[in-house]
Amino acid sequence: MRNRMTRRSVLRGGLATSAAALLSGLPAGKLLAQEPEKPTEIIVRAWGGDWVQALKAGVSDRFTEMTGIAVRHDLTEDNEIQPKVWAAVAQNRIPPIHVNWDTTTNATKSALRGVTVDLSDLPNLANTTDLAKPVGVDGYPIVNTYGYVYVLAYRPEAFPDGAPKSWRDLLDPRLKGRIALYNDGIGFHFPAQVAGGGSLDDIPDNMDACWEFVKEIKAQQPLLGEDPDFTTWFQNGEIDAACTISTNALAAKKNGIDIAWTVPEEGCKFDTDGLWIPKGLPENELYWAKQYINLALTQESQQIWLDGLGLPGVVPGLTPPAGLAGDPSYPTKPADFEHLIRISNAVQVQNESDWFSKFKEIMQG
Amino acid sequence: MTRTPDQDSFRYPLVWRLLDGLNTAADVLWPRKMARFTGWLLLAPALLLVGILVISLVQIAESSLHVLDRSTFMPGEDYTLANYATIADSATYARVLWRSLLGAALTVVFTLLLALPYSYVMVRTTSALTRKALLIVLFLPFFIGQVVRAYGILIVMGRSGAVNDILGLVGIEPLRLLFNFPAVVFGLVQYMLPFAVLMLAPALTAIPREIEAAANSLGANWIRTFRHIVIPMAKPGLVGAGLVVGTLSLTDFAMPAMLGGGSQDFIANAIYDQFFRTADQGLGSALALILVALGSVIVGVIIAFFGAGTLGMGGKK
Numbered sequence: 001m002r003n004r005m006t007r008r009s010v011l012r013g014g015l016a017t018s019a020a021a022l023l024s025g026l027p028a029g030k031l032l033a034q035e036p037e038k039p040t041e042i043i044v045r046a047w048g049g050d051w052v053q054a055l056k057a058g059v060s061d062r063f064t065e066m067t068g069i070a071v072r073h074d075l076t077e078d079n080e081i082q083p084k085v086w087a088a089v090a091q092n093r094i095p096p097i098h099v100n101w102d103t104t105t106n107a108t109k110s111a112l113r114g115v116t117v118d119l120s121d122l123p124n125l126a127n128t129t130d131l132a133k134p135v136g137v138d139g140y141p142i143v144n145t146y147g148y149v150y151v152l153a154y155r156p157e158a159f160p161d162g163a164p165k166s167w168r169d170l171l172d173p174r175l176k177g178r179i180a181l182y183n184d185g186i187g188f189h190f191p192a193q194v195a196g197g198g199s200l201d202d203i204p205d206n207m208d209a210c211w212e213f214v215k216e217i218k219a220q221q222p223l224l225g226e227d228p229d230f231t232t233w234f235q236n237g238e239i240d241a242a243c244t245i246s247t248n249a250l251a252a253k254k255n256g257i258d259i260a261w262t263v264p265e266e267g268c269k270f271d272t273d274g275l276w277i278p279k280g281l282p283e284n285e286l287y288w289a290k291q292y293i294n295l296a297l298t299q300e301s302q303q304i305w306l307d308g309l310g311l312p313g314v315v316p317g318l319t320p321p322a323g324l325a326g327d328p329s330y331p332t333k334p335a336d337f338e339h340l341i342r343i344s345n346a347v348q349v350q351n352e353s354d355w356f357s358k359f360k361e362i363m364q365g
Numbered sequence: 366m367t368r369t370p371d372q373d374s375f376r377y378p379l380v381w382r383l384l385d386g387l388n389t390a391a392d393v394l395w396p397r398k399m400a401r402f403t404g405w406l407l408l409a410p411a412l413l414l415v416g417i418l419v420i421s422l423v424q425i426a427e428s429s430l431h432v433l434d435r436s437t438f439m440p441g442e443d444y445t446l447a448n449y450a451t452i453a454d455s456a457t458y459a460r461v462l463w464r465s466l467l468g469a470a471l472t473v474v475f476t477l478l479l480a481l482p483y484s485y486v487m488v489r490t491t492s493a494l495t496r497k498a499l500l501i502v503l504f505l506p507f508f509i510g511q512v513v514r515a516y517g518i519l520i521v522m523g524r525s526g527a528v529n530d531i532l533g534l535v536g537i538e539p540l541r542l543l544f545n546f547p548a549v550v551f552g553l554v555q556y557m558l559p560f561a562v563l564m565l566a567p568a569l570t571a572i573p574r575e576i577e578a579a580a581n582s583l584g585a586n587w588i589r590t591f592r593h594i595v596i597p598m599a600k601p602g603l604v605g606a607g608l609v610v611g612t613l614s615l616t617d618f619a620m621p622a623m624l625g626g627g628s629q630d631f632i633a634n635a636i637y638d639q640f641f642r643t644a645d646q647g648l649g650s651a652l653a654l655i656l657v658a659l660g661s662v663i664v665g666v667i668i669a670f671f672g673a674g675t676l677g678m679g680g681k682k
Contacts, residue, residue, distance in 0.1 A: 079641040086644075109644060113438040177541055183627035184642055223544055224627020236523050238543075350435055353643040360638070361457040363628050364464075 036284035041070040042098040042292060048075045049228065050251040054308025055101065059296045062304075066295070069288055078102050082110065085278045089115040095278035098289040104134060104144055104272045105348045111141035112349065117277040119143050122290060124297035131272060132297070132314035136346030144272040145296055146311045149329045149340060150187030151261040151268055153230070153249035158240035163262040167195040167213075170241060176220050180233055180242040183224035185214065185359030186352075187269045188243045190341040192217070194266035203343055204351040207358075214362050224363060234259055246329030250310040263328035263339050270331065270340035422657065429650035440647055448651035458635065458652070462659070464546070465631040468621075469614040472553040473607050479554065480561035480606060485595065487562070488569045503559050511556055515623040518552055519543060544626025552620040557613060561606040568602020569595070604671045611667075612660055632656045 044060065046052040052073050060071035074081070074097055081097065088095040100107070110116050111134070119125070119140040125132065134142045152164060158178070164170070170179050181188050189210055193200060196216075198209025223229070223239060231252045233239040249261045275293045277286065295301055302313040307321045312332050324330040331337050395406065431440035432447045452458045487499040506514060521527050522542040529539040542548060572595060580590045596603075618633035630638075632652060639649030 077641070082644060083640060083646070109438045112436065184638075221628075236525055238524050353433075353435070353645060356638070356643055357455075357457070360630075361455070364457050364460055364630055 036287045038067065038069050039285050039288060041072050042285065042289055043072045043074050043096070044099040044101060044292065045076060045078070045081050045097045046073045046101045047078070047227070049231075050254070050308060051247065054305050057308060058301045058303070058305025059292065062301055063292050063295050067288065067291065071292070078106055082106060085110065086113060086115055089279050093280065094282070095280050098277065098281060098285060099292055100276050100278065102142070102274060102276060104142060104274050104345050105352060107142040107274055107276050108134060108137060108345045108349045110276065110278075111137045115279055116141035117279055117281075117286065117290075119277065119290065119293060122294045122297065124294045127299070127316075128297055128314045129316060134274065135344055136349075142274040142276040143293055143297065144274040144314060145302070146306055146309065146313045147270055147272050147331070148245050148247060148309075148311050149263065149268050149270050149331070150191075150243055151246045151249060151329050152241060152264050153234075153244050153246075153252075153259055153261040154241040155234065155239075156258060156260050163260065164241065164264060166264050167191050167266050169264070171216055171220060175240060177223075178238075178240040179217070179220055180223040180225060180230055180239045180244075181217070182243070183226065183363075184356040185363075186356075187245070187271075188214075189355050189359070190269045190343060191243075191264070191266045194341075195264075200341060200343070204347055204354075207355070211358055211362065214359060218362050218365070222363075231255065231257075246327075247309045247311060249329075261329060265339075267339045267341045268328075270337065270342045422654075425650040425653055428646055429648075429654055431647045433645045433647055438644055448648045449655075451648060452651055452655065461630050461632055461635050462655075464629065465615055465633075466659075468546070468550055468553065468631060469611050471550050472557055472614040473611045475550065475554045476557045476561045476610050477565075477603060477607060480558055480565050481596075481599070481603070483558070484562045484565040484569050484602075485591075488566055489574075503562055506556075506559055511619045512623070514556060515552055515619055518548075518555065518624060522548070543624055544628075546625070546629050548624040548626075549621050549629050549631075552624045553614050553617060556617075556620065557610040560613065561610050564606035564609055565599065565602040568599045568605070572598045601672070604667070604673065608664060608667060608673070612664060615660055615663075616656060632659075 044055070046055050052075065056071075056073065060073065063069065064071055076084075078100070081100065082102075085095050085097065085100065087093075100110075102110070107116070119142075122140070122143065125140065125143065128143075131147055132144045134140065134144060152167065152170075154164060156163075158175075185192075189207070190200065190203065192213040193203060193207055193210035196209030196211075196213030198207065202209075223233060225233070227245070227248050230239075230242050230244045230248050234242070234252050234257050235255065246261055249259055252259045275296060277289045277293070281289060296305065297315065299315045299317060302315045303318055306313045306318065310321050310324050310330065312318070312320075312330050320327075320330055320332070328336070328339065331340055395403070428440065429448055430444045430446070431442075432445055433439075434441045483499065483503075487496055487503075490496050490499075509517075519526075523529070524539045524541065526542075528542060532540065576598070577590050577594055580594050581587075585593065615631075616633055617631060618637060621629050621631040621634050622637075625634075633656070636649050636652045636656065639645045639652060
């Protein structure tokens with residue numbers, strides 16, 4: 001039997017050797033005489049604030065320390081970088097970033113469009129849980145790196161009787177003008193389907209219950225914004241409750257805002273983010289971009305990175321950050337997922353635009 | 366032929382030599398027989414810019430005729446008007462279009478109401494100090510930018526901002542002053558005021574003081590003078606300022622996004638959503654073309670009825 005030498009097997013071998021170097025803490029250059037030329041820097045798109053700080057501490061700084069390659073963080077919004085990357089690939093230009101830190105749904109769109117590099121040959125994928133594997137696409141055009149929950153964050157001062165138990169508690173007249181949602185409703189559609197009396201099994205074919213509940217919420221005159229808005233609004237006393245990613249609530253708490261979060265009885269949406277590489281990079285830069293993602297899948301990087309985000313990772317054996325063990329926003333065991341809603345990315349990718357439009361239609365009225 | 370002492374002592378200046386050189390070079394590059402095309406040459410850079418705009422509009426128009434294929438997130442192959450049909454059938458876009466038009470109209474009215482007296486005082490004041498102070502107040506916001514100004518409004522008019530603090534002094538509970546339609550219009554007026562003043566000031570300067578003095582001497586008080594002399598004669602400035610403020614407001618993105626609390630979108634916000642939130646470039650392009658068409662029709666109608674004002678540079682219409 002002959003072993004055929006393919007481009008993929010060579011790359012896999014190189015990555016494995018380099019990963020060994022990265023994991024051992026030794027400068028990779030000392031171990032790899034044949035490693036590709038190092039670029040002076042790689043560019044990683046990231047979300048700002050506490051998000052990028054966590055990535056920097058957990059992955060980027062370690063990558064620079066181990067390889068000598070600087071990491072520049074591009075804080076362009078994920079939705080805004082997407083058309084730029086798509087255009088670059090379509091026009092055979094070098095894409096503006098090396099690694100995209102993206103929501104899995106957005107990344108899946110890019111994968112379907114064919115602009116992502118397959119990452120199946122990353123050696124450290126062998127150490128990851130099922131959460132790392134994107135659903136509904138072939139191979140690993142994206143590697144999921146952690147999960148997160150769209151919790152109901154609230155100011156305890158505004159809920160003297162204890163945490164809200166249901167999303168319907170947001171309909172209390174005293175909360176009129178005091179609640180906030182994402183401006184496309186992301187994170188809220190699925191719990192709204194349950195709170196409106198519908199079934200998750202009806203998603204996406206019949207979401208009337210969701211839209212009825214959204215209409216009820218609309219009457220409460222919610223504020224609609226993005227991640228940084230929630231922190232600002234909590235800080236300025238503009239809102240008492242919000243459907244937001246637990247990381248934002250945690251960041252607000254770290255900033256000294258009295259804030260707590262809960263998973264109401266209808267459940268909360270659970271989703272994932274991931275890392276991917278756009279097509280069109282020079283071979284050597286592609287190699288080092290892969291090394292970056294490979295490093296992000298090591299236990300030590302995941303521990304530091306996700307300590308900063310307060311989120312569960314895709315590598316077994318991580319220690320929950322202080323205060324988050326057993327927290328509903330930090331699911332690790334199957335039982336923890338019972339109250340969390342996870343809809344396949346394939347369904348989300350196909351229907352998200354319609355959901356956003358319907359949500360806008362109600363909220364812009 | 367003998368040379369006079371004056372000719373002997375005259376030294377041809379270096380600057381003249383340089384100018385002669387430039388003249389010669391210009392003659393080589395643009396011969397005198399091409400002189401009748403010099404106007405077009407001067408227009409060329411502007412035409413190039415407009416040409417790029419036209420090309421991009423053609424591409425946007427082409428893009429608007431393709432529907433997004435969600436299995437590949439690429440535009441479909443077929444040419445179709447489906448994106449326009451989607452917009453026509455959507456109550457959301459109708460509301461957003463109406464809100465944009467109403468917001469732009471209100472902004473024009475309020476901005477002109479504020480800009481006219483401001484410009485008048487700035488032009489007519491005999492105090493150099495007052496004029497300079499008004500100019501500084503006018504120009505300072507230009508150095509700040511729209512987003513920062515909107516953020517400033519968020520701070521000042523927020524629940525714990527200065528305005529609510531002052532209201533609190535007279536016993537009024539904190540009010541929600543932001544994240545509604547009036548807040549967006551307020552932000553736009555605040556943003557547009559300097560543009561309007563700059564458009565109005567030359568028109569007011571062109572009104573001879575003697576005409577106002579004549580009206581006064583014939584018994585008109587300042588209100589009648591203002592109404593029957595100043596406003597009619599300032600019409601070119603009012604029309605020009607109205608056109609600039611109206612078109613900028615109609616296409617504004619930042620104020621509705623920042624002061625509207627997510628529920629007061631203008632067309633530009635809807636276009637952004639399609640391009641950057643749902644990756645539907647076809648629908649976004651269709652919306653963009655509708656915005657261009659709407660703005661062009663409105664401007665065309667206004668120019669047809671009132672002329673181009675100061676934008677006409679002295680032309681009748």
